[in-house]
Amino acid sequence: VLKKNGYLIVTTPNKIWFPVLQIANLLKIRKFNGIEHWTWPSVMKNWLKQNGFSDIRFGGCHLFPWQLPLAKHLLPFFDKSGNIFYPIMINYGFSAKK
Secondary structure, three states: OOOOOOEEEEEEEEHHHHHHHHHHHHOOOOOOOOOOOOEOHHHHHHHHHHOOOEEEEEEEEOOOOOOOOOHHHHHHHHHOOHHHHHHHOOEEEEEEEO
8 A cells, every 4th residue: 555645665686687596596506585576677667657656766786696706896886876777787676656
């Protein structure tokens, strides 16, 4: 339930990275066991517009897995541009006004 002029704020894994998740699970190198719903940013943006949301803003984090060597040094640089790179980032989020 969202009251009029309320904001919906959501973060979600980006579906573009789902094949990498499947490989990590097959190799048993992924430790996360929670519930996830992988979505495409473009599909989410269309859904928001079709359902009357406005002031839609997207952002993302992690252009590549943080577990890679040197990632912790490079990721902050890319995360600052998450509003540009979010379609290809591992996780993205959005806010939208109803």
